[in-house]
Amino acid sequence: MSRIGKIPVKLPKGVKVSFANEQMTVEGPKGKLTQKYHPVISFESKGDEIIVSRVNDEKQVKAFHGLYRNLLNNMVKGVSEGFSKTLIITGVGYRAEVQGKLLVMNLGYSNDIFVGIPAGINIAAEGGTKVVVSGIDKQRVGELAAQIRKLRPPEPYKGKGIRYEDEHIRRKVGKSGVK
Numbered sequence: 001m002s003r004i005g006k007i008p009v010k011l012p013k014g015v016k017v018s019f020a021n022e023q024m025t026v027e028g029p030k031g032k033l034t035q036k037y038h039p040v041i042s043f044e045s046k047g048d049e050i051i052v053s054r055v056n057d058e059k060q061v062k063a064f065h066g067l068y069r070n071l072l073n074n075m076v077k078g079v080s081e082g083f084s085k086t087l088i089i090t091g092v093g094y095r096a097e098v099q100g101k102l103l104v105m106n107l108g109y110s111n112d113i114f115v116g117i118p119a120g121i122n123i124a125a126e127g128g129t130k131v132v133v134s135g136i137d138k139q140r141v142g143e144l145a146a147q148i149r150k151l152r153p154p155e156p157y158k159g160k161g162i163r164y165e166d167e168h169i170r171r172k173v174g175k176s177g178v179k
Contacts, residue, residue, distance in 0.1 A: 005065035008049040009073050012080045017050060017072070019043050024072060028079025031120070031136045035075060041068045074138045084134035085145035091160035094152075095128035103131070107152040107162070115148060131162075 011017065015028040024043065025034045040061045044051045052069040054061050077083070089096055089105070096105040103115040103123050117123050121135040121144055133145045145164070154161035156172040163169060 003066075005052055005054070005062075005069045007069065008046075008051050009069065009076060011048045011050065011076060015076055015080050017043075017045070017076070024068075024075070026072070026075040026079050028076070030079050030082055033075045033079060033137060035071055037068050037071075038064050040064060043072070078136040078138055082134055082136055083138045083141045084132055085141055086165035087131040087133070087145060087148055087162050088165055089129045089131065089162050090154070091152075091158075094160070096125045096131050097128065098123055098125050103148070105148075105151065108160075113151055115151075118144070130165075 012028075015026065017027075018025045019037075022039055023034055023036050025032065040055050041064055042053050042055070044053065050072065052065060052072065054065045089107075091108060094105075094107050096103060098104075098117070101117050103117060103125070105113045105115070107113060118140070120137065121133065121140060123144075124132045124134075126132065131148065133141055133148070135141045149162045149164065152161045154163040154167075154169045156170060157174055159169050159171060
């Protein structure tokens with residue numbers, strides 16, 4: 001049996017889950033999320049837990065078992081707690097600020113870079129060098145954070161660029177100048 005798939009999903013207070021027409025819907029204090037699922041996976045509610053099971057032991061079905069259990073768990077966490085990614089901007093003159101529905105960044109290029117903030121995602125710029133991307137959908141939060149990081153990835157010599165808060169940049173030694 002799938003190691004991840006057999007773990008029941010615990011429902012915190014205030015979270016409602018429903019399954020209809022091969023679509024799971026999770027509602028909580030922070031919002032509502034929906035996700036389609038494959039019919040070879042079934043969900044059973046037992047009190048404040050949901051048990052995910054599968055119809056057979058084919059390789060693809062086993063993969064779906066763990067996948068949909070984790071997707072459901074992420075949806076439950078998202079509507080109850082939410083997700084966030086923190087980005088650190090390092091470099092002389094590099095900064096970011098939020099102006100309405102735009103994130104405006106100065107990253108050492110000749111023009112400022114404007115990133116639109118999609119609905120359902122919140123972005124906060126703290127102190128000009130720290131950007132916090134948060135929301136209820138883990139996939140959308142991670143994707144937007146990755147797109148922002150890709151605008152100026154950290155370089156290994158001076159460490160300038162945009163990096164995740166928990167990311168460590170391996171620094172390289174520059175030219176030695178020895179002849």
